[in-house]
Amino acid sequence: MSTLTIEGLRVEVAGKEVLKGFDLSMQSGEVHVIMGPNGSGKSTLAHALSGRPGYKVLEGSVKIDDEEILGLSPTERARHGLFLAMQHPMEVPGVRPVDMLVAAGADAHELRERMTLEAQSVELRSDVLDRFVNVDLSGGERKRAEVVQLAILRPKFAMLDEIDSGLDVDALGAVARRLSRATSEWNCGVLAITHFRRLLQELTPTKIHVVTEGRVVATGGPELADDLERDGYEPFRPANS
Amino acid sequence: MKIFADSALSFISERPDATERSRAWSIFETLGLPTTSDEVWRYAPLGELDLDRFLVAPTSTKSADSQFASQLRDQAGLVVRVVDGYYEGSDSLPDGVTVETAERVSSLSGDSILARYESDTFAILNDALTPATTILRVANDVHVERPIVVLNTTSGVASFSRTQIVLGRGASATIVEYFEGGHNALVVPLSEYEVGENASLRLVTYQRLDSSAWHVARTTGFLQRDARLHQAVIGMGAHYNRSRNDAELLGAGSHNELRTTFMGSGAQVHDFRTHQFHKAPRTQSTLLSKGAVAGESRCVYTGLIEIEKGAKRTDARQTNHNLLLSPHAHADSVPNLDIRENDVMCAHASSVGPLDELQLWYLESRGVSRRDAQRLIIQGFFYEMLATLPHDLAHLVEGDVTSTLELMKVDQ
Numbered sequence: 001m002s003t004l005t006i007e008g009l010r011v012e013v014a015g016k017e018v019l020k021g022f023d024l025s026m027q028s029g030e031v032h033v034i035m036g037p038n039g040s041g042k043s044t045l046a047h048a049l050s051g052r053p054g055y056k057v058l059e060g061s062v063k064i065d066d067e068e069i070l071g072l073s074p075t076e077r078a079r080h081g082l083f084l085a086m087q088h089p090m091e092v093p094g095v096r097p098v099d100m101l102v103a104a105g106a107d108a109h110e111l112r113e114r115m116t117l118e119a120q121s122v123e124l125r126s127d128v129l130d131r132f133v134n135v136d137l138s139g140g141e142r143k144r145a146e147v148v149q150l151a152i153l154r155p156k157f158a159m160l161d162e163i164d165s166g167l168d169v170d171a172l173g174a175v176a177r178r179l180s181r182a183t184s185e186w187n188c189g190v191l192a193i194t195h196f197r198r199l200l201q202e203l204t205p206t207k208i209h210v211v212t213e214g215r216v217v218a219t220g221g222p223e224l225a226d227d228l229e230r231d232g233y234e235p236f237r238p239a240n241s
Numbered sequence: 242m243k244i245f246a247d248s249a250l251s252f253i254s255e256r257p258d259a260t261e262r263s264r265a266w267s268i269f270e271t272l273g274l275p276t277t278s279d280e281v282w283r284y285a286p287l288g289e290l291d292l293d294r295f296l297v298a299p300t301s302t303k304s305a306d307s308q309f310a311s312q313l314r315d316q317a318g319l320v321v322r323v324v325d326g327y328y329e330g331s332d333s334l335p336d337g338v339t340v341e342t343a344e345r346v347s348s349l350s351g352d353s354i355l356a357r358y359e360s361d362t363f364a365i366l367n368d369a370l371t372p373a374t375t376i377l378r379v380a381n382d383v384h385v386e387r388p389i390v391v392l393n394t395t396s397g398v399a400s401f402s403r404t405q406i407v408l409g410r411g412a413s414a415t416i417v418e419y420f421e422g423g424h425n426a427l428v429v430p431l432s433e434y435e436v437g438e439n440a441s442l443r444l445v446t447y448q449r450l451d452s453s454a455w456h457v458a459r460t461t462g463f464l465q466r467d468a469r470l471h472q473a474v475i476g477m478g479a480h481y482n483r484s485r486n487d488a489e490l491l492g493a494g495s496h497n498e499l500r501t502t503f504m505g506s507g508a509q510v511h512d513f514r515t516h517q518f519h520k521a522p523r524t525q526s527t528l529l530s531k532g533a534v535a536g537e538s539r540c541v542y543t544g545l546i547e548i549e550k551g552a553k554r555t556d557a558r559q560t561n562h563n564l565l566l567s568p569h570a571h572a573d574s575v576p577n578l579d580i581r582e583n584d585v586m587c588a589h590a591s592s593v594g595p596l597d598e599l600q601l602w603y604l605e606s607r608g609v610s611r612r613d614a615q616r617l618i619i620q621g622f623f624y625e626m627l628a629t630l631p632h633d634l635a636h637l638v639e640g641d642v643t644s645t646l647e648l649m650k651v652d653q
Contacts, residue, residue: 050606053598078608090603094621103617104608132621133603149607 002028002065002081002156004189009060010214011041011048017058018044020214028156028187031179031203033194035225036211037233042193043087045211046161050084051077064156079105081156085146085163092133097145100133106152118151119144123174139166147175151182157189158182164199176202197225210236245292245399249370252297258345265355265369272362284512284541284573286481290455295399295427297370301327302396307421309449309641310392316633317417318387324394326402327372337383337412342373349405349433349463350489358431363457367431371403377416381409381437388415388631393430395423395450404432408440410465415443415631423454423479432460436468438492443471445630446486447638450478452507457483466492466521473630475638476503476511477645487516490524490552501530502626504642505538505570506649515544515559519552519585530561531626533619534570535649541573542591550581561591564622566615567652596651615651616643 004026011019018041026032034042048055049062051074062070069077092100097115102108112129119126124144134142143163150158160179164172180203182188192199200222208225210218210233217236218224227235253262274290275282301324306314314320321340322329328342348357358364379385393402400423406416418432428450436442442462450456456479462470476482488497503511511534517526530542546557563572574591596618604614623642627635 050602052602052606073611074602074605075608075610075614078606084606086603086606090597090599092600092603092618092621094624095604095617099617100604100607100609103604103610103613153608 001187002189003063004157004191005061005063007061009045009048009062010058011044012056012058013044013054018214019048022060022211022215024209024216026157026189026191026207028189029183030206031183031190031192033192033200033205033208033225034211035194035208035228040211041214042211043161046084046159046193049077049082049159050074078155083150083153083155083158085143085150085158085160087161087165089134089142089146091135093135095133097129097133097149101149101152104153111152114152115148118148121151121174121178122147123171124148140168140171143167144171144175147178151178154186155188157191160190160192162193162195164194164196169198172198173202179203197229200225212237243293245295245297248297248299252299252370255299256344261345262369265365268355269362269365269369272365275362281514284510284539285483286510292399292427294425298325298396298398298400301325301329302398303329304394304396304422306392306394309637310394310419310421312637313390313417313419313634314392316388316637317390318385319389321375321377321389321391323375323391323402323404325372325396325398326400328375335385337380338385338389339378341376343376344373346374346376346405349407349435349461358459361459363429364431364459367401367403367429370399371401371431374403374405376405376407378407379409379412379414382411383409384412385414388417388634390417390419393418393420395420395426395428395454397423397425399427400429402430404430405435406432406442406444407435408437408442410437411439412437413441415445417445417447417634420448420450420456421478423450423456425453426451427455428457428479430458432458434460434462434470436462436464436470436495438465439467440465441469443631444473445634446472446474448476448478448482448484449641452478452480452509454479455481457481459485460487462488462497464488464490464492464495464497467494468492469496471498471629472500473626474499474501474513475626476501477641479509481510481512483512485514487518488526489518489520490526491520493521494523495521496525498527499529500626500629501532501542502623503532503540504645504649505532505534505540506536506645507538508536509538511538511540513540513542517544517546517557519546519548519555519557522551522553523555524552525556526558528559529626531563531622532572533564533566533622534572535566535651537567537569539571541575543575543577545577545579546587547579548582548585548587552582553584555582555585557585558588560589562622563593564619565593565595566619566649569652612651616646619646619651
């Protein structure tokens with residue numbers, strides 16, 4: 001059992017403070033969902049946790065169990081069990097997924113076979129796995145390929161940045177079921193950033209956090225998604241902003 | 242004492258064609274070595290070049306093949322061996338293939354070597370000082386299945402190999418010109434290729450000399466009607482790696498593909514020049530130059546596409562991408578066009594820059610170490626250069642690239 005704890009996180013991007021004291025705590029096997037309007041800092045959180053260049057931490061702490069990870073390189077953060085499935089995964093020409101995963105520490109034994117099985121579970125054509133990383137993949141294929149990597153690398157905590165965009169309803173269902181299975185299979189903690197409830201139909205959230213203007217303004221159970229669906233984010237916005 | 246000149250004159254006096262060689266030598270003496278004020282040599286560290294460090298080899302000095310050369314030999318259908326520029330023999334020849342040597346030859350252009358290369362000091366030196374020209378011919382309509390390897394090794398001398406490869410009408414072959422050795426040596430190969438009507442030559446020039454060597458190479462392809470010359474030039478070794486690769490598209494519908502690749506480290510200088518000369522209609526040239534420079538190494542790519550009046554519907558493309566792997570490395574790209582016909586298609590693209598930070602981060606965010614991420618992306622950068630090589634050879638070269646990368650410090 002592991003814990004991911006984010007406390008008082010302030011992050012600046014391009015000279016602008018985007019996260020303004022972000023707090024969140026979750027355990028292995030839980031599913032936490034972050035919802036919020038555009039520009040509220042959801043993706044910034046995911047990128048800052050993964051150590052994306054240009055994301056400057058001003059203050060705060062992010063721990064996996066008792067270890068502070070903000071001082072670690074992106075590689076070390078990943079090796080401590082943090083994975084980010086990106087909203088816009090980069091193309092890496094000339095690099096094959098298999099070679100990337102082996103370099104990332106995946107067990108090379110029967111890797112290709114395991115990748116094929118994982119691709120099937122998210123309805124991704126397996127020949128896509130032989131192409132260079134994200135090169136000539138559609139938006140939806142990239143998202144599914146991210147989930148294949150996630151399933152191979154088995155992180156303690158998986159962050160998913162709008163995994164639902166670019167996926168059709170059937171593919172989204174398959175991805176949600178795969179993630180749900182991950183929470184029991186290796187007790188994966190899932191932190192999903194999304195605009196849509198549909199993901200949550202087959203991936204039951206432990207908690208939903210509403211984020212506006214760089215911090216969590218409300219936390220609740222699955223019923224919070226219904227409130228958002230009905231009323232939008234307006235009731236959660238700070239007054240006079 | 243003038244070591245170079247004395248050894249050169251003594252070499253020349255022993256040759257049957259000493260008169261012609263002396264003429265070339267005296268032209269060299271008049272011209273002298275080029276200087277960096279000469280545009281064609283502006284990137285060469287000529288100030289460091291002292292010819293008196295080199296002795297013109299009176300005979301060949303054999304040495305054991307490297308492991309790489311043995312592996313290459315194992316893949317070959319025919320090995321032609323040249324040591325210090327001296328032809329040392331070959332295996333038994335496949336049907337339709339002949340190898341001979343000649344003391345004095347003309348350029349495959351039909352001109353004398355002197356006339357053809359009149360302004361090129363190093364080619365003139367080659368004319369004076371080559372032991373002999375190794376001539377490899379593939380007869381009309383003969384398809385040579387397995388690769389032919391011309392294995393050039395050099396000891397620590399000045400060596401001037403000369404090779405002519407002639408493919409008859411409708412013939413096809415894969416030929417590897419390979420260079421190794423050359424500790425503290427000056428290596429000046431001059432090669433010419435004639436690709437006959439509707440013939441197809443797949444050529445790989447692999448330079449893997451010692452990092453102390455000076456390598457000043459020049460190749461020219463002459464393409465007849467509907468001929469195809471696919472040439473890959475790979476430069477890994479040498480202190481100064483000069484590679485000039487020209488093609489004359491003489492016959493209508495001929496096609497030249499040239500891919501030049503290099504990897505610079507330490508204080509290496511990689512100096513690539515190309516000249517694609519379109520003289521006939523519907524000719525095509527595709528040129529791709531890709532390299533990486535680390536440490537304090539430098540590279541320059543200077544390419545000229547020339548299209549003659551009347552070479553209608555010619556299609557010529559030049560692409561140059563360079564990776565900078567250290568803030569002290571430097572890359573220049575100098576494309577030139579000289580077009581005297583309107584009905585043509587020409588395109589040029591070039592880029593110079595460091596490894597992409599976001600690609601690195603993407604791999605790192607999966608748990609790949611910084612160093613492995615750099616290695617994977619650099620290997621990926623070279624992938625398209627290796628993809629067109631014959632499969633077994635690509636495998637060998639890839640291993641070479643990987644082991645060089647492991648020694649190379651990426652300072653980024």
